[in-house]
Amino acid sequence: MSPSVLICDDSNMARKQVLRSLPEHWQDSVQTATNGLEALKILRGGSIDILFLDLTMPGIDGVGVLQGIQKLKLKLNVFVISADIQPEMQSKVKALGAKEFIRKPVKAEILVNYLQQHDLL
């Protein structure tokens, strides 16, 4: 069965880039959110297995979403995909529970590789 996936990014192009990097048989079970607030609303439903999360977004940003996930004690796999590549940011999001930090622009082989490493594919 395909996992239930959420892609959260304020850029339509960035969301498409992530979507296109995912295995084809996953495509039907992918939802999208354009900001942190929207993402948290969907995540509260508790049905998301994998979240691909941008950091720099207006309103509730990626760090805010990670904090929200901790507060709500949600169990899911979060992969941060961001242009803010500073080492401090990478360790910060990992400390907040992100499985991996993937730098933008996302490359399909890197993303798939991480999914395999975490036994999600």
Next chain:
Amino acid sequence: MSEFNLTEDQLDCLQELINIAMGQASDQLARYLDTFVYLEVPSIESVDAQVLMSGLSEQKNTLAVVSQGFFGHEGIRGEALLVYQEEDSGRISDLLGYEPDEASQDEQLIDISSILTTTFLNVFARQIENQMSYNAPKLLPHVQSNLAEHVQHMPFTWDIALKVNINYQVTDYSFNCNMILLIPEKAITKIKLVLDRILADLS
């Protein structure tokens, strides 16, 4: 962005390419300053050439403008202006641990500007399958009198200014600087074609 006549998709694409370029420029700046740079979503807008020039020349609290020319292939070229405000000058010196004498501050402004400009444009160029070369960065003190003259002596006529408003917050300090890219219309047309190609690859 009316002067660019960008579609919503083109604008989204350009914004994302700029975000990625900004992210790497911030990373370079953070390494240079040995600190963490807090990054906000940079806002971009296009500015009419004349309006921009008169605006900059009249701005009383503009401390300095650092100007650096760039050129790639296929007619993509322009001039990058990094604009600093007076109230930020002391903060920049504090941050860098420099004595507030003028020479070192000028050097620092040029260094910071060049790091931001070249990293930003290198990453941007790579994404639009181009490659940039640069002129030496120049500091234009006394902006009010020099800017108009400086712009007149640029080796190309530019029609559109792409203004990227950057707000850098560096741990305890924060300083604002605007990056303004002056770009000839031919280059914009070229960039649009590349944006369309990127978007077509994704659909």
